[in-house]
Amino acid sequence: MRYAVSCVLNYDVQGNAPFVFNIEAQNTEHQKVLDETLTISPQLAIERFDMPESGNRYFRLRAGPGPLKVEYRATVELTPATFDPEAVQEVEPGRLPLEALTHLYPSRYIESDLLQQFAKREFGHLKPGYQRVAAIANWICDNIDYVRGSSDESTSARDTLIQRQGVCRDFAHLGIAFCRGLGIPARFVSAYAWRLQPPDFHAVFEAWLEGPEGGAWFMFDPTRLADSDGLVRMGVGRDAAEVAFCSPYGEADCGSPKVRIEALDRDANTTKPTTRAVTLAAA
Amino acid sequence: MRYAVSCVLNYDVQGNAPFVFNIEAQNTEHQKVLDETLTISPQLAIERFDMPESGNRYFRLRAGPGPLKVEYRATVELTPATFDPEAVQEVEPGRLPLEALTHLYPSRYIESDLLQQFAKREFGHLKPGYQRVAAIANWICDNIDYVRGSSDESTSARDTLIQRQGVCRDFAHLGIAFCRGLGIPARFVSAYAWRLQPPDFHAVFEAWLEGPEGGAWFMFDPTRLADSDGLVRMGVGRDAAEVAFCSPYGEADCGSPKVRIEALDRDANTTKPTTRAVTLAAA
Amino acid sequence: MRYAVSCVLNYDVQGNAPFVFNIEAQNTEHQKVLDETLTISPQLAIERFDMPESGNRYFRLRAGPGPLKVEYRATVELTPATFDPEAVQEVEPGRLPLEALTHLYPSRYIESDLLQQFAKREFGHLKPGYQRVAAIANWICDNIDYVRGSSDESTSARDTLIQRQGVCRDFAHLGIAFCRGLGIPARFVSAYAWRLQPPDFHAVFEAWLEGPEGGAWFMFDPTRLADSDGLVRMGVGRDAAEVAFCSPYGEADCGSPKVRIEALDRDANTTKPTTRAVTLAAA
Amino acid sequence: MRYAVSCVLNYDVQGNAPFVFNIEAQNTEHQKVLDETLTISPQLAIERFDMPESGNRYFRLRAGPGPLKVEYRATVELTPATFDPEAVQEVEPGRLPLEALTHLYPSRYIESDLLQQFAKREFGHLKPGYQRVAAIANWICDNIDYVRGSSDESTSARDTLIQRQGVCRDFAHLGIAFCRGLGIPARFVSAYAWRLQPPDFHAVFEAWLEGPEGGAWFMFDPTRLADSDGLVRMGVGRDAAEVAFCSPYGEADCGSPKVRIEALDRDANTTKPTTRAVTLAAA
Structure with missing residues (x-):
């Protein structure tokens, strides 16, 4: 089963502040990221760190004063194992x-x-x-x-x-x-x-x-x-x-995250x- | 129903220490103290305070170094109200x-x-x-x-x-x-x-x-x-x-309190x- | 030194709710209430209780749905003891x-x-x-x-x-x-x-x-x-x-209490x- | 500077109980284990796990009822960096x-x-x-x-x-x-x-x-x-x-660990x- 997931995060940053994010889907045996895009406005360099023991995918950026928008979109396939x-x-x-x-x-x-x-x-x-x-x-x-x-x-x-x-x-x-x-x-x-x-x-x-x-x-x-x-x-x-999902190391006003997930392979309206x-x- | 209650408290006091005790039976509508004795060894003056809002009976003494023994014995009548x-x-x-x-x-x-x-x-x-x-x-x-x-x-x-x-x-x-x-x-x-x-x-x-x-x-x-x-x-x-039951304001070693209560008006062995x-x- | 004190409390009560208040000045050796008025709108019967061990002055009323206003005004004389x-x-x-x-x-x-x-x-x-x-x-x-x-x-x-x-x-x-x-x-x-x-x-x-x-x-x-x-x-x-100062036993919206105190016997503007x-x- | 370290741990185990130990010296840039011995009585198989993110060295054994003795001895060289x-x-x-x-x-x-x-x-x-x-x-x-x-x-x-x-x-x-x-x-x-x-x-x-x-x-x-x-x-x-240093997963009485450390390269009695x-x- 494939899902389209996304989140849009908006901040208003005071001064200079590093941010660490963990919003990207993991890649595991039963969860595959088929495609994904990460968009940051304004454009900023990011550093990545995938934690070996957890599979968590972190990235860090350093924002300057003003608005910051982070947007992640991915298509993810879940293949849950069935079991008794x-x-x-x-x-x-x-x-x-x-x-x-x-x-x-x-x-x-x-x-x-x-x-x-x-x-x-x-x-x-x-x-x-x-x-x-x-x-x-x-x-x-x-x-x-x-x-x-x-x-x-x-x-x-x-x-x-x-x-x-x-x-x-x-x-x-x-x-x-x-x-x-x-x-x-x-x-x-x-x-x-x-x-x-x-x-x-x-x-x-x-x-x-x-x-x-x-x-x-x-x-x-x-x-x-x-x-x-x-x-x-x-x-x-x-x-x-x-x-x-977000650790800001500095002062920033956060809007509510806009989070979405949609099932691509079934009719969400009819399936119970x-x-x-x-x-x-x-x- | 009448009960014989008693407690014996032993302390080994270092230095001089005031003690406050609350071991005496209350007098209330449904609980009457018929007779009681309080023995303190060595003999020491006591101050009494009955707290109006609670009916608690406190007494205080000031012990010197050495053993202190406090013994309380009373006969108390309980007349529990019955109710639905x-x-x-x-x-x-x-x-x-x-x-x-x-x-x-x-x-x-x-x-x-x-x-x-x-x-x-x-x-x-x-x-x-x-x-x-x-x-x-x-x-x-x-x-x-x-x-x-x-x-x-x-x-x-x-x-x-x-x-x-x-x-x-x-x-x-x-x-x-x-x-x-x-x-x-x-x-x-x-x-x-x-x-x-x-x-x-x-x-x-x-x-x-x-x-x-x-x-x-x-x-x-x-x-x-x-x-x-x-x-x-x-x-x-x-x-x-x-x-x-006892608040010592100073250093004292306490033995275990010896507490007894006996029903005087019924056969404790046969009543369930x-x-x-x-x-x-x-x- | 005499002080004029007052407070005005406003509530919007849902349903019927008892309230207990403790807003009246105590009477003690060094604090005398010279005059006081308590106004409740709408007019409601109150029960009083002065707690012996504390001198606290409580009163209780039972409010019905709608606005409730409690207003207390008093002139109080303080005669602080001086000491070394x-x-x-x-x-x-x-x-x-x-x-x-x-x-x-x-x-x-x-x-x-x-x-x-x-x-x-x-x-x-x-x-x-x-x-x-x-x-x-x-x-x-x-x-x-x-x-x-x-x-x-x-x-x-x-x-x-x-x-x-x-x-x-x-x-x-x-x-x-x-x-x-x-x-x-x-x-x-x-x-x-x-x-x-x-x-x-x-x-x-x-x-x-x-x-x-x-x-x-x-x-x-x-x-x-x-x-x-x-x-x-x-x-x-x-x-x-x-x-x-107020314990409501029921649902009520509270406005901010309006509290005042004024020194009657000295010039508040000049005294440091x-x-x-x-x-x-x-x- | 070289140090001889050792610990001896004694247990009295009830039933069967797995134990996990972390008593072995780490190997890091500034701490080298020159030689070491681990003795377990009775002789038992152990499983090892070195945690990558910490360098901690764990081993696990499964003890049966009776006494268990774990003894670790090592010579370790410390080369602390000096710095301002x-x-x-x-x-x-x-x-x-x-x-x-x-x-x-x-x-x-x-x-x-x-x-x-x-x-x-x-x-x-x-x-x-x-x-x-x-x-x-x-x-x-x-x-x-x-x-x-x-x-x-x-x-x-x-x-x-x-x-x-x-x-x-x-x-x-x-x-x-x-x-x-x-x-x-x-x-x-x-x-x-x-x-x-x-x-x-x-x-x-x-x-x-x-x-x-x-x-x-x-x-x-x-x-x-x-x-x-x-x-x-x-x-x-x-x-x-x-x-x-020890996590027993079962009931066991523990004696006090006997821990020793000795400096091999200096006179412990004269150095302040x-x-x-x-x-x-x-x-």
Whole structure:
């Protein structure tokens, strides 16, 4: 399935300010960028950095005073693997790839050490595997209210659990916290999300599990607000602290990002949206 | 029903240190002290202060270096009011006695402002009244594990909810937090607790509700560890910060308090303990 | 010195909502209300409650849908005691009045238990007495920035210390935290504040100290934004959780309070403002 | 300068448990492992993983029930670069290597977002460069007390700043927090530390700065407890969550690690220890 994704970002920059962006679609086994264009006005030199351990594609530019417009357009093909949820297992720590251990550690917005007891109490009795992580995503969807404006950039998983409300970022943090608390590596994902209304950047999470073909990151969306088959990944990381679509290092007024995603190969008007909390896609 | 209560407290004091104690049974409509003795070794002068708004009975002494032993023994009669739970209502804020409003505010260990959303999400749909507070106590009993040593003196209701474990003090804090979050005045109670095993000082909470005979503080014990008809109150307050059985203002080594309570009017061996989460007693 | 104080509060009430107000000037030894009027539009019955332990004057009304206007005007005489700061001492716990011990405990916005070590490290070496509390107020004035909008209703002393900014409420909380951490009873005070610009309700703190004439609450204003001789007290309490000028129990839109205070006995234009961090007034 | 380092770790394992260790010395430009031996009793297969982005050397083993002993011995050569502190600059974000940006983000134990204002208020006026980071390390040494047992594994930089005490781990976290708050990339380092008394694993921090020969990680030890020229690095990471010398995934009783480090090329008894808060060594 092919998707056209785009975003347009507008800034009004005071003085000189470097900006780092992470808005470009990743290239992975199940997500191919077929074509893409990046347009910056005024024209500015950019430096690129693809982070080896995450596949995140960063670029940096140095803007001068005045307006700055960054526009990214791409056609991306998603080929989600299909699998039998019952056949997807958790991996015990002695067999996890050592590079995945990083995603067991607590991070700024995910105090999984403090939430471990909660996770065990609520999900510890469930049969380990894909369905347990799906149960976590479902629990969040059922128990946390999606309320725009209810959280801010310092809100952590602990806060969200207490306040019982948040946005996609907070839902993802809480899902990751529960997974890590149970010994399941999990990470934060920013994405273009098909059928998300209103259109915006989205955040979901991935857990490291093992299917018949080996270990992979399986995606879960506890908000159920987007179509789980139409998530185009931009950034992955420990938590939102590592995955910002834009980091300005200087003063700038930001307009709202204009984000779009369109399915090219199916009739978006007639197909009933899928709203599973989890996806069939794995990296 | 009459109870014999006692506690023996031993200290080894370095230097000169004032101590404030709150170990004596309160005198209220439903709790009468029939006789009592307080023995201090070495013999020391004490100052007394009965706090008008709480009925707490404090005394202070100034100990010198060496051993200090404080011993309190009393016979207390409890005459719990009986009532029909269905007939006990919550009181809306416009009709609450103004002195009870204090017990709607958040306090050190009870961030009821932060837990309000949680309280509403979990208990907001329940029919207001005694049964709703009982549901809160039951929820805590079902969802929080009683684990000795799992909390310390800085643990608050928010921590307890996240960690899913605590001791009687923490259970009471969480119950109060949920009540205040729903607009129900609630306060912390320290008590001698019949059938608590092992014997120790206990902590429960009270909510201000209104029965057919008017407003009163109704007691709830979310631990279900003691007999709800045999709780002899020592101190009430906003939270544990205000209700310490002993506050030493100087260095002293404390032995474990030896606490006892015995039912004088019934056969403790044959009567089946009641383990309701709530009591039939009101002040 | 006489002051004319007034406030006008406007609300737009949805549905029926009880309101509790604490806007009237206290009557104490050093603060006498000479005359006062309270006007409520529409005319509504009020219930009054003067809290014995604080002297706070509360009244409650029950508003129906539509506009509500509450207007208070008073003439108040302040007769601050003069004293020699060097002669004002801290009181060791063994000699504190037992009712003051309450103000040693931590409270919702004042984690004095957690800040005790900080207080000792920063102020523990100073000579105990009035001047040490003045040093605390000065430290706050020097180290915390007064920034409108930098805090919200869940901000506590710990947050303020970390963020190094706040408003009068936060400055007072931090001052109280340091005092309690050093064993000095301290409490929160809301007041009409002469020469505060722009005019608004103000918050300061008081510490229990002992002058030649005995123990008293001494006032300190770590913001230095008002004239320390012209503070007319409305409410005192453990912290801001207990001292709100208005608590609505229902939905209502609030306009900004219009607060005024005028010195009747001196020429406000020619007298140089005093901006000591502490006052010469004691209750 | 050559150092002999060693550690002996003893466990009593219940059941089967995987362990991940990070106790081996790194190989970097300024730190060469000349020889090393790793002995495990009972003999067990190990898996190795050298993390590319950090140079950390991990190994994993799967222990069965009973005693487990892990022993590491190495000879390491340190060739610290010498430099003129005045010539070492901070690097503005537009010129930082993009892989270093990760170390500007807040992490579990380092809420640099919340401490940014504190950092700016305390160190913002200082001239940027090596000397500013040295001033941070000195401030911590002067303002935080090193108190064994004063913190635990959930203690964060915010807690340490409030409590004014901690151990080497906490000192490093706070130093990193201040650096990140000022826009200086900083990371956590675990090390064998010459002259640390009593001998133990040590924790320090590194900041990314730029000398005449280019960008490098410069080491700072705010505890001043070890000889800054004799730090043999084991692990680097965002914070202590990522840098554990041992992570057991199962139940095991741990004895105290026996850690040793000896200078082979100088007379430890006659040379006066250097106790600068910062090192002349860069990676």
